[in-house]
Amino acid sequence: MSAVVIILYENADPARVRAELTARGIWTSPLTAAGGVAALAVEPYSAAADPAELAAIPGVRQVLEETTGHPLLRNMPRDYSLGEVRIGGGGAPLVMAGPCSAETPELVMEAAQRLAAMGVQVLRGGAYKPRTNPHSFQGHGPRALQWLRDAADRHGLKLITETMGEDSVSPVAEAADIIQIGSRNMYNHDLLRRVGKTGKPVLLKRGVSATIEEWMGSAETLLLAGAPFVLFCERGIRGYDAHTRNFLDLGSVALLRRVHGLPVAVDPSHAAGRRDLIPPLSLAAAAAGACALLIETHPSPGMALSDGPQALPLEELSQVIRQIRRLAPLFPDESAGRDGHGR
Amino acid sequence: MSAVVIILYENADPARVRAELTARGIWTSPLTAAGGVAALAVEPYSAAADPAELAAIPGVRQVLEETTGHPLLRNMPRDYSLGEVRIGGGGAPLVMAGPCSAETPELVMEAAQRLAAMGVQVLRGGAYKPRTNPHSFQGHGPRALQWLRDAADRHGLKLITETMGEDSVSPVAEAADIIQIGSRNMYNHDLLRRVGKTGKPVLLKRGVSATIEEWMGSAETLLLAGAPFVLFCERGIRGYDAHTRNFLDLGSVALLRRVHGLPVAVDPSHAAGRRDLIPPLSLAAAAAGACALLIETHPSPGMALSDGPQALPLEELSQVIRQIRRLAPLFPDESAGRDGHGR
Amino acid sequence: MSAVVIILYENADPARVRAELTARGIWTSPLTAAGGVAALAVEPYSAAADPAELAAIPGVRQVLEETTGHPLLRNMPRDYSLGEVRIGGGGAPLVMAGPCSAETPELVMEAAQRLAAMGVQVLRGGAYKPRTNPHSFQGHGPRALQWLRDAADRHGLKLITETMGEDSVSPVAEAADIIQIGSRNMYNHDLLRRVGKTGKPVLLKRGVSATIEEWMGSAETLLLAGAPFVLFCERGIRGYDAHTRNFLDLGSVALLRRVHGLPVAVDPSHAAGRRDLIPPLSLAAAAAGACALLIETHPSPGMALSDGPQALPLEELSQVIRQIRRLAPLFPDESAGRDGHGR
């Protein structure tokens, strides 16, 4: 992920070195001094390569690299077990589903029961709701955490829920198996530190137009503070086309998972806002390498207090899950990544 | 795809109407007059719905719609046959592969022979090369068209190649089975008209930050000028993250294909520039609904004169093709689209 | 700022109504029902207009509007006085300047003394530093707040400084005259509420790709919690061109100030990262309507612990200030806005 510059010997043939690099999927720009090509700058969108291999190409004197700013992330385990539930690793992606907001204990219990019946292993649901407009419904808070925990326990599910600010870190950490950091809090390093200290695994959504580097920086903050495991989650970046709201950036998902071996989830519900795009984007996310999917669902979306239009009815979710399972054979366990060290 | 406003009866209960709309995946904003909610504006990122169905909801007086600006596109056939090769329709996506640039007759012949052997049906290759820098290699022009046609004929392949400007329309139309319009020419309506007049089917790449509306407008221009069929092709929109170069917008692919039933291809080679992302993005594109993939390949990428680093070696392409074929059962023929008329 | 739909009488001539709207700078799309144009949807990038005036156009039956989600912002005063320092209002923009980070008491005192001498009225400086990488320098915290307060008091300056998280709200509120919310915290509504409760005026930076609506929503949260005044601050949105880093969106500045009469500042230092663009962008910001400029400066930028390359040397700042003062006569007091109520 880091900048690389290849210094050439004075008598090297730059064209020949560049052909060797091209053969490995590496783009370069020549750097000159005193009229001659003295080095090659590697473009950041080149295929990943082992610096030692590049150093062995005839004509190459030295390979200079930016050092990673994320030593803990580099060494983080690539999967994590919550009892029998494994996050990361191979096979079909883990589905985390549930209502946007935990509106009543009955709603939560019904959702948990039906999700468990279709083989879902992780319940999601919001006790605190992030809202752009302060006059909107903000969630039921601590009471809702209890409803979610009870429903998960009753139906043998793990629970993921979001903390919205520093006050809610403790109650969320007590109730949840995985703590979710929302897109709006990705840059909130004070909150990240507090969440990291709880020692719980964390799902870290990408900020609305965050770079991969910034996203990794937030993961590093979590790990430095004590988090044992960070599951990245792509949820769409700022888009300019009103018909799809955000852009779901599956290139970053493929990069993190297939090149760097990092665990990454996708939230297709928030990506587009459109319920009719959730099924195809769920499949696409799985195919790009997502090891988990976070999907909003609701027993009767017309009754939802928040984000109902993007909630997939439970019966449609069931069909998506069946399709995703059929993709599993395509994806053997390759969580170690192609570069062998995760970045 | 068009703006919709739902006018309510004066005595309607807006909350009840909104619940009905939420149940259908439709987001709305209330519009008021004299203090009361008189109408609901439908957000463009709502799920597609039949206006007649919305008009039947109790409390709804009238459904107002923007008329489509693309009457020809709305009525375009959803698939097209070039002899035995079918574009659009169900099953695994059609693979169109070949070298970025037709550099020598031998290269082209070798690529065609090996592609045919792995079951590829359409050869792609450039005779004219679009370059940002005018001092770069610009392609071999008409001679290269002949090399491509000969290689395609010898190995029973169809040929797709790009026209770069108005002078090359005639020679390209004579040599190719499908004419490609590149991303940089999507807005070039003079060229679109000239290409449409040839009567050939067209692959229309999306402009670098084009909206879906603009893209459809260019397709409409082609159809109006006489093109029998337009295959959209997503190739990545302007990105801000250097590690993935462009953003591959699979949400638009899913929207065009799964909601509107339009034929759409994906070019994963240009999307990221990174060779190591081509396999996962090819699978993701297929899963999102792409009915064709346009992939750059080269027998020995280290020797390529242009864009070598993004050319997938032939043996890796072969593996991608095998994986994509395994996805086929997931995608029965549903090219008619969910809205029944393609938009 | 809200969606507007114009309902026509059945016998109205849509072309004539549209001409009247065009004459007022208003873009529309026709909405049809049963084949006829029944309404006109106003595009959000139209010039501001008075709904009552539109309702009086012959052929118009009713003007429907989205109600503002920001009632407090609409009624917020358009300027604010801190003793003799006035934020908002007319004339040349207020300059707020100082070092990125308060590194030592000596640095802060020297900067304050020299800034006061050149007529600057507000000292800025960071006690807590937001950093993407958790291994970087994070600021001196509470001690630095004291250095800043002392320096401001000694030289008759007002002080603006940033709170980075909920723990620092109280000490920052105690030390500062204006509390700064950074770009990364614009969406952090828990923090916004806590800052609002302090009763201090707030400078609210725009999130990295925030929409104007989201930005206003955050201001509304501050006002609802008790803030007396919010000064918006544009600091560049996510860019795709490496040479200018972010895009400074002066269109939004002009819109907030010149159309809606809201107080808005510009931070040209963070916008581009480039020191050589700070002078022209400062002038451009003033010309677009900024009522304040937030500029990083340093007595010796080579010694800065953070963001030194974007710190303008004090002597260059002095020249920028002189140029900006010459613009003042162009901008009489027009803070009331053209729409008479700020949005």
Add this chain to the structure above:
Amino acid sequence: MSAVVIILYENADPARVRAELTARGIWTSPLTAAGGVAALAVEPYSAAADPAELAAIPGVRQVLEETTGHPLLRNMPRDYSLGEVRIGGGGAPLVMAGPCSAETPELVMEAAQRLAAMGVQVLRGGAYKPRTNPHSFQGHGPRALQWLRDAADRHGLKLITETMGEDSVSPVAEAADIIQIGSRNMYNHDLLRRVGKTGKPVLLKRGVSATIEEWMGSAETLLLAGAPFVLFCERGIRGYDAHTRNFLDLGSVALLRRVHGLPVAVDPSHAAGRRDLIPPLSLAAAAAGACALLIETHPSPGMALSDGPQALPLEELSQVIRQIRRLAPLFPDESAGRDGHGR
């Protein structure tokens, strides 16, 4: 504008070299080999600097640079005279104004007469109209060119008008003093070559999300084909906020003009689409360094056949011109640029 890497001596103190660079506004990332810092990569958003000066810093062994891909642009004259009208150079920006479309000879003549009376020196107007939708009005073509030429001649104005495709290059070159390349054609290198061959000066609009490098590449193509002078024109890049439509990127304007000394114009009419933002954005563009402004105006915007809502009424244009003239003393002639050679 090009990538720069600074190679250090083995015994150099990287911190000391970085401090020297920071003092010059230069951001760097350390590049390591065998554990030690061997070089510093200069970030592209650093202030411009003279490589020879950097090479003289103690500890620096060598400064490597990407060679410019635009040798002709580097040597292009920084201003150009059309009779008494000077493009580029210092003072207040040149105003080029007129109707979006040349609809009738009377309209054009009236506009020219009134513009000349307010001191405008260049008439703009479209004979061919680029439209997203092929069913819209496309302009009057060659006849309209004659109307424009006649009106310009009668009132002593120079004429700028746009060529939309290869067929219109000759008639436009014959009628116009300056040929305009629209945003949609910036990447159309076939057209650029044909326009360059006419030997006329060219106004080159930036493509909708073009990078500065791509924009310069198009200018280089024009110069290589024979154009004597290229005036860049920023007109807004793809935006995500509906209220301002596009983002006017004045950072790029400041970079091209104030750092590289290149001639650059701004089109505030297309940037936002909003008539009410044209006056403040015109002033901001002038302050950022624009040497020309391209403004749509219309004697009666309600009657315009295309883009009427963004046409500034003539009386408002007159006021904008008066304000811009008052900015002139701020901008002495500094067209040579700070890097002495334009890039």
